[in-house]
Amino acid sequence: MPVLSPPLFRLVYHSQATHALRPAALNALLEKARAHNQYRLLTGLLLYADEQFMQVLEGPDPALSALYEEIKTDPLHHHVRTLHYAPIRRRAFPDWRMGFAQLSGETFRQATGFLTLEATPGLAAHPPQALWEQLREFAQGAAVSR
Ligand SMILES: Cc1cc2nc3c(=O)[nH]c(=O)nc-3n(C[C@H](O)[C@H](O)[C@H](O)COP(=O)(O)O)c2cc1C
Incomplete structure (x- = not known):
């Protein structure tokens, strides 16, 4: 019998940190995440x-x-805005527990x-597909820890 894998989803959000985070705080967050x-x-x-x-x-x-419900209530940030949520066929970051x-x-x-991140209309107008493709392309060429 074929083994069925569960349906996958992709979520992209933007948020504002409540204060500037030191590297130690970011590392602790990443380790737990x-x-x-x-x-x-x-x-x-x-x-x-920024x-x-x-x-x-x-x-x-x-x-x-x-x-995501947990993340939204995390006091480290606020103004959490969902930019994209959709089913996917395969992961863009299959080997990344959380690249950073x-x-x-x-x-x-x-x-x-080049999103105008301060302006909600700018965010809403951005095509979601283009957004995560841009992020993936960026991550492949950038120094990202994972
Ligand atoms: C910007 C941001 C991104 C986060 N990403 C993740 C994540 O990918 N995975 C995760 O488990 N927690 C993530 N967290 C932390 C969660 O909000 C939450 O603090 C954590 O899951 C709670 O763990 P605990 O109840 O064991 O302390 C993130 C928090 C912030 C502020």
């Missing part, structure tokens, strides 16, 4: 710049949605397709 993600079969990419986050999360539900890059504001804007 990677352990949790590995256990839940979740993968993705986290970008941080007190802003953008994260791509991939994996099965309800694990993905449950984590801390970027300059300029590189962050390039990686996210």
Whole structure:
């Protein structure tokens, strides 16, 4: 009998850090996230710049949605805005428990397709497919820890 794998989903969000995070705080966050993600079969990419986050999360539900609910209430950030949520056929970051890059504001804007991150209409207008493809392309060429 064929082994069926559960349907996969991809989520992309943007958020504002509540304060500037020191490398030690980011490392602690990543360490916990990677352990949790590995256990839940979740993968993705986290970008941080100028007190802003953008994260791509991939994996099965309800694990993905449950984590997102948890992330949304994390006091380290606020103004969490979902940019993309859709079923996928395969992961863009299959080997990444959570890739991470801390970027300059300029590189962050390039990686996210020159989004006007302060303006909600700008975000909403951005085609979601183009957004995560841009992120994946960026991550492949950038120094990302995973
Ligand atoms: C920007 C951001 C991204 C996060 N990403 C993840 C993640 O990918 N996986 C994860 O388990 N926790 C992530 N977290 C942490 C969760 O919000 C939450 O703190 C953690 O899962 C709670 O773990 P604990 O209850 O064991 O302390 C993230 C938090 C922030 C602020």
